[in-house]
Amino acid sequence: xxxxxxxxxxxxxxxxxxxxxxxxxxxxxxxxxxxxxxxxxxxxxxxxxxxxxxxxxxxxxxxxxxxxxxxxxxxxxxxxxxxxxxxxxxxxxxxxxxxxxxxxxxxxxxxxxxxxxxxxxxxxxxxxxxxxxxxxxxxxxxxxxxxxxxxxxxxxxxxxxxxxxxxxxxxxxxxxxxxxxxxxxxxxxxxxxxxxxxxxxxxxxxxxxxxxxxxxxxxxxxxxxxxxxxxxxxxxxxxxxxxxxxxxxxxxxxxxxxxxxxx
Amino acid sequence: xxxxxxxxxxxxxxxxxxxxxxxxxxxxxxxxxxxxxxxxxxxxxxxxxxxxxxxxxxxxxxxxxxxxxxxxxxxxxxxxxxxxxxxxxxxxxxxxxxxxxxxxxxxxxxxxxxxxxxxxxxxxxxxxxxxxxxxxxxxxxxxxxxxxxxxxxxxxxxxxxxxxxxxxxxxxxxxxxxxxxxxxxxxxxxxxxxxxxxxxxxxxxxxxxxxxxxxxxxxxxxxxxxxxxxxxxxxxxxxxxxxxxxxxxxxxxxxxxxxxxxxxxxxxxxxxxxxxxxxxxxxxxxxxxxxxxxx
Numbered sequence: 001x002x003x004x005x006x007x008x009x010x011x012x013x014x015x016x017x018x019x020x021x022x023x024x025x026x027x028x029x030x031x032x033x034x035x036x037x038x039x040x041x042x043x044x045x046x047x048x049x050x051x052x053x054x055x056x057x058x059x060x061x062x063x064x065x066x067x068x069x070x071x072x073x074x075x076x077x078x079x080x081x082x083x084x085x086x087x088x089x090x091x092x093x094x095x096x097x098x099x100x101x102x103x104x105x106x107x108x109x110x111x112x113x114x115x116x117x118x119x120x121x122x123x124x125x126x127x128x129x130x131x132x133x134x135x136x137x138x139x140x141x142x143x144x145x146x147x148x149x150x151x152x153x154x155x156x157x158x159x160x161x162x163x164x165x166x167x168x169x170x171x172x173x174x175x176x177x178x179x180x181x182x183x184x185x186x187x188x189x190x191x192x193x194x195x196x197x198x199x200x201x202x203x204x205x206x207x208x209x210x211x212x213x214x215x216x217x218x219x220x221x222x223x224x225x226x227x228x229x230x231x232x233x234x235x236x237x238x239x240x241x242x243x244x245x246x247x248x249x250x251x252x253x254x255x256x257x258x259x260x261x262x263x
Numbered sequence: 264x265x266x267x268x269x270x271x272x273x274x275x276x277x278x279x280x281x282x283x284x285x286x287x288x289x290x291x292x293x294x295x296x297x298x299x300x301x302x303x304x305x306x307x308x309x310x311x312x313x314x315x316x317x318x319x320x321x322x323x324x325x326x327x328x329x330x331x332x333x334x335x336x337x338x339x340x341x342x343x344x345x346x347x348x349x350x351x352x353x354x355x356x357x358x359x360x361x362x363x364x365x366x367x368x369x370x371x372x373x374x375x376x377x378x379x380x381x382x383x384x385x386x387x388x389x390x391x392x393x394x395x396x397x398x399x400x401x402x403x404x405x406x407x408x409x410x411x412x413x414x415x416x417x418x419x420x421x422x423x424x425x426x427x428x429x430x431x432x433x434x435x436x437x438x439x440x441x442x443x444x445x446x447x448x449x450x451x452x453x454x455x456x457x458x459x460x461x462x463x464x465x466x467x468x469x470x471x472x473x474x475x476x477x478x479x480x481x482x483x484x485x486x487x488x489x490x491x492x493x494x495x496x497x498x499x500x501x502x503x504x505x506x507x508x509x510x511x512x513x514x515x516x517x518x519x520x521x522x523x524x525x526x527x528x529x530x531x532x533x534x535x536x537x538x539x540x541x542x543x544x545x546x547x548x549x550x551x552x553x554x555x556x557x558x
Contacts, residue, residue, distance in 0.1 A: 105427040106427055106428055106430070108424075108427075109424035109427050109428045110336065110339065112343060113336070113340045113342065113424070114339045116339070116343040116345075116346045116347065117339040117342035117343070119342075120345060120346055121342065167397060168397050168398065171390075171393055171394045171397045171398065172394070189338070191335070192334070192338040192339065193335070195331040195335040196332055196336070196339075198332070
């Protein structure tokens with residue numbers, strides 16, 4: 001959105017309270033959704049639960065196309081549609097709900113930096129593993145991504161998505177990396193997160209923030225998703241404080257639904 | 264000269280590594296290989312992050328005194344820089360028409376050998392544009408002008424965040440520079456020093472006093488010898504347009520090592536036992552001694 005449109009939307013957003021029927025849209029959970037999308041979706045759900053805002057989760061095959069920015073998940077609140085964690089955080093802030101108000105400027109800078117680290121490393125690594133690793137792409141990503149569609153659309157869409165992701169990897173310089181290097185990067189990222197978390201319950205003070213939601217979304221999904229091999233999950237498991245962090249958030253915010261059923 | 268060069272040079276200065284930064288005729292290399300490259304006893308390392316790791320393993324470590332948490336913070340802030348500031352920098356220097364035509368392209372063409380000067384700048388520019396579009400322009404922002412607004416506002420926010428983090432300190436982690444300082448310096452130095460015809464980001468940066476101060480401190484403490492030596496070469500380069508003492512200083516930074524290569528090579532190549540030495544060599548006497556006292 002352009003800046004003027006954003007400001008306009010914020011103003012409209014501030015006018016109404018959060019409705020009961022806010023909905024979050026994501027691809028089909030059982031068959032279609034992939035690791036990276038599932039992680040982003042879980043991050044948004046966690047954030048909204050942390051704010052105490054009710055949201056219904058609705059699975060649609062064409063969620064990606066419905067989204068205003070082409071990325072999932074997106075939420076529909078009243079008659080506005082907002083996608084991706086960053087804009088959603090701003091949107092909820094405009095409505096008066098925020099998790100990071102208690103932070104001072106330096107802490108807010110750190111929080112944003114760590115969120116970028118997660119996006120830069122973890123999300124990119126997930127995309128790489130899904131689409132640039134031939135074995136995973138053939139066995140898992142392409143079949144899943146195109147499962148709701150019939151031939152020949154499924155082939156076309158799957159290859160189009162793969163080509164698009166590979167172009168992006170090329171441009172940011174990840175296409176030259178091997179799978180081991182990507183795992184190594186994930187490990188370093190987890191190490192940084194683990195060191196930052198230390199023995200605290202959450203990343204900042206005793207209150208969760210959007211950073212906690214984002215980290216939880218990605219780590220939990222990595223731990224519970226079945227890929228072609230378990231190396232990614234093993235890398236995360238080697239950091240015990242991150243594991244207990246995930247358990248803690250799961251018990252605190254998701255206990256009413258039992259164990260979250262990640263695809 | 265690109266960001267990675269500056270970052271590495273700054274880091275090398277901070278950690279006291281005896282780095283023979285060879286200003287090879289690098290424009291030929293950019294077509295086939297990636298720059299910068301570190302050659303050490305036959306092995307080659309590319310990519311700034313890997314070169315930094317390599318230097319650390321060789322015990323030229325400016326991050327030695329950081330705690331684990333500070334190390335983690337370094338990674339996070341570097342990610343922030345790459346994600347938020349880099350696209351805007353690329354845009355300012357390579358995509359913005361006025362800057363590109365008046366500053367970047369002439370600078371590059373004057374430093375590239377024939378016939379590369381015809382197509383290397385153009386290639387860099389299109390690479391920059393595609394990088395910005397692919398990473399930042401999601402639909403409906405398919406137009407570069409709409410993306411511009413977004414990337415500049417993100418970059419300004421990033422600069423504000425850095426300024427908050429730096430506060431009143433000289434460097435990001437206390438009184439000694441670390442790899443994060445090298446990264447930040449590498450990114451903002453051209454923005455402060457280059458005389459851009461249209462530089463909204465530059466104007467924003469100039470309002471952030473502590474970042475300007477930070478940059479000037481590093482330039483003064485770690486790079487002044489370079490400009491002093493290069494004043495001799497000034498007459499050779501002699502640009503026709505008065506684009507500057509500042510741009511010349513940057514030019515000189517690129518060219519300087521080529522004169523020092525012969526002296527430096529011995530240290531790295533001749534004696535293997537020098538490999539693990541961290542005390543300054545005879546070379547140090549030529550530079551300001553405080554520079555190399557940090558190991």
